Amino acid sequence: MLPLFSLCARLLPGLAIGAALAGPAFAAGAAAAADNAPVPIDAFFSNPQLEDATLSPSGRYLAAISAAPGRRDALVVLDLQDNKPRMVAGFKDADILDFEWVSDQRLLFNVSDKQTGPGGQVLSSGLYAVDRDGSAMRQLAHRRGPHEAQTPGTNINRRILSWNTFMLRQRGAQDSDRAYVVTPEFNELGEVRTVGLLQLDTRTGQTWPVKRPGPIDGWLLDNAGEPRLATHSEDGKTTIYYREKDGETWRTIAQFATYAGSKDAFTPVGFGADGTLFVLAQAGQDTASLHTYDLASGKLSPEPIVVTRGYDFTGGLVTRRGKVLGVSIETDARANVWFDKEMQAVQEAVDKQLPSTVNTISVPSQLEAQWMLVRSYSDTRPVTYRAYNAKTGAFVLVGKSRDGIDPARMGRQDPVRYKARDGREIPALLTLPAGGAKKNLPLVMLVHGGPYLRGNHWGWNPTSQFLASRGYAVLEPDFRGSRGYGQAHYRAGWKQWGLAMQDDIADGARWAIAQGYADPQRICIAGGSYGGYAALMGLVKDPDLYKCAVNYFGVTDINLLYDGHWSFKSDLQDDWRIHGMPLLVGDQVKDAAQLKATSPIEQAARITQPLLMASGAVDRRVPLYHGTKFRDAVKKHNQQVEWVVYPEEGHGWSQPATRFDFWTRVEKFLAKHIGDKAAQ
Known part of the structure; x- marks a missing residue:
């Protein structure tokens, strides 16, 4: 089999947007990957070089956000007829955040400052429109902050909307x-x-x-x-x-x-050309499927349109103006299910030519469009965008989301299932390092946040691949309470913070030991937000299992989520705090004893293992006092605590410099406690 890049070149050389606009920086990444040294940390945690590729209504033009060293993220348009890219919008003090096609001629876009975290953002928004050739630029909404930045020219007789005006991010009439x-x-x-x-x-x-x-x-x-x-x-x-x-x-x-x-609950998904409403509904089953909803009678279709066995339907409609062609879905991986026979034939042709990747297809809105967009990826390959001509069978390489990633140096990722102690089946992703031994490895239990969402998405993931590149096995469990696997799995996690949800994670580590993947003396638990909470509770509940923990912007006190703090209010909505948390997390009055027993800060004296903690100073989901209160409590009994605060960051690391610093700290911390240095 030819390598994927060779196969594409043989079909049609193409001109990648990123390569055309970024210059020699792309070659540097490839050279670094060829070295025997570890893949550089910035290859994993830099901003994508190309993202949000989208076809125009006619399918002739393709727009995307392009990044390159030394400049802000820009909006570029590729004419698929002559294969020439053009930068149509870019700023010295802001980045293109997202965009949408208004028509085949015009684009709408928001800007943001991606080089500054939430705490330092003054110019954090702004709505603009531009023609596909870069002309007729117009600012439509103010940028947020005291220093309004306008496009050149006079504002006399111009309408400028307030800063809180944003794109809907849905396909309009176009x-x-x-x-x-x-x-x-x-x-x-x-x-x-x-x-x-x-x-x-x-x-x-x-x-x-x-x-x-x-x-x-x-x-x-x-x-x-x-x-x-x-x-x-x-x-x-x-x-x-x-x-x-x-x-x-x-x-x-x-x-x-x-x-x-309730039995009648549903989530709207989209509309067909005839006004048919497609919805996501349980309809008396454990897993949700795609149904239609009769707007006159108020009833669901008796039979589902699409069923994803063992999974809740997750995805959306793939439409052209006047026709629903199929749906996008996610089971163990993402895919398309086609109702349209011609599109099914296209899918088969694309998959035949790109056999090493999962290939999802999106289509432009106009019926006569020939070009389609193919998004290809795998567990070892970040996303690559290609345009595909259904009439000629030709590809045009649009670009890669990341360069410098050699698939041969990435770890393979397998969906696995293991049994929890009460018999519940727990879905998980297992990533093992590329090459070398696959047994008796140091293991990182990587716990997702939320927690009531799906955490696992098969495909190239910067965090798990970075850890695997440093020699660690990585297990990511979708413990009970995680969405996407049916109501029983979801509801089994209600009021189980620090209890059965925590046991599911520990049972995953013990499964990895039993399978021979993990060295029982070298296991660390890590995660952000709820995952950070679980990392702390892992040290409390299973001190003999976990040798260390990494908690980034994690909850340390469940009651603090309710009560907040006089100086900094959490951004959790009152409706969730009043109606959601008592049901899913625990009632402050009725479950007071449980919340105390399952809050890490109440158990801080029991945590004696090495701990790395990181918080954002302007985090409004889990405000900084979660971290400072816990740090002060645990340091009274534990001198093996590392602590870092990123002044401008919120609930997540928005700046590449923060990600580089944090994951460098994680690399050193893991190496010391469960990695090569610990084994010496």
Whole structure:
């Protein structure tokens, strides 16, 4: 079999956007990868070099965000007819954050400052539009902050919207200069009170508000690109509204408990060309499937449209204007399921030519479009974007999301299942280092945050691959409470913080020992947010199993999530705190004893193993006092505590420099306690 890059070159050489605009920096990464030295840390944790590649409505043009050393992230457009890329928007003091096609001629985009963390951002937003050739640039909304930065020229007779105006990020009509944008409104505590919807002329700046039925959290456009659904959650209930074709009348089509759910609950997915509403629903089954919803009778289709056995349906519709072609799904990996026979034939042709990767296909909106976008990846290969001509069978290489990653030096990742102590099956991902021994390895139990979401997504992951490149086996469990595996698995995690959820993680480590993958004397537990909480509780509950822990921006006291602090309010919404947390995490009054027993800060004296902790000073999800209070408590009994605060970071590391520093610290910490240095 030819290597993938050779196969693509033989089909059609193409001109990668990144290579054309970035210059020689790409060659440096490849040279580094050829060395026997460890893959550099920046190859894993730098910002992607190319992302969000998207075809125009006709399919002739492709836009993407392109990064390169020495400049800010720019918006580039590739003409697939002549294969020439063009930078159409770029700034000296801001980065392109995201974009969407308004029409085949015009694009809408937001900017942000990716070189500064949340604490230092002054110019953090701004809405613009530009033609695909870089002309007719217009600023449509102010940048946030005291120093308003405008595009050159006068603002006389110009309409500039407020800073809190953002793209909807849904495919609109794409047949004029108009697009829909959202305008979140905030209360005095900074919480979103409602989200407005405006139709915006991207050339003149004129707007037309969409009438809403009351406070709204989210909007959904129909197949024609018009607002059709609105949703709102309040007082523990979710309401779904439908907008009649007259454009003025709204009616309630469903209402159900937000967190507890009900037999009639569903989540809107999208609309077919005939107005059919596709929804995600349990419909009396353990796993959710794709159904249709009768807007007249208010009933689900008796039979599902798509069932993903053993998994909740996760994905969306793949549509062209006037037709639903298929769906995107995720089971153990992402894929397309095609209703359309021609698209199924396209998928087979693409997979035949790109056999080493998972290849998902997206299509432009116009029916006559010939080009499609192929997103290819595997466990050892970051995403590569290619345009595919369905008529000629030719590929154009658009670019790679990351360079300097040699698949041969990446660890293979396998979906596995193991049994917890009560017999529950726990899905997990196991990543082993490339080459060398596959047995008796130091193991990192990597715990996802949330916790009530799906943590595992098969494919190239910078964290697990970085750890594997340093010689560690990595096990990532989707412990009970994780979404995506049915209601029974999800509900089994309710009120199980530090209890059965924690046991599932420990049982995964013991499974890895029993299978021979892990050295029982060299196991560390690590994670961020809830994963950081689980890392701390691992040291409390299983001190003989874990030799160390890494906690980044993790919860240290469950009661602090409820009560907050006088100087810094968490950004957790009141509806979740009042109605969600008592049900899923624990009631402060009824479950007071449990919350105390399962809060790491109450058990700090029991933690004697080495611990690395990191927090962001402007984290509003798990504010800094979670870390400082726990640090002070644990250091009274444990001198093996390393602690770092990143002044401008929030709940997650937004700056590459932070990621480089943090993971360098993790590398040294693991090497000392369970790695090569520990074995000496």
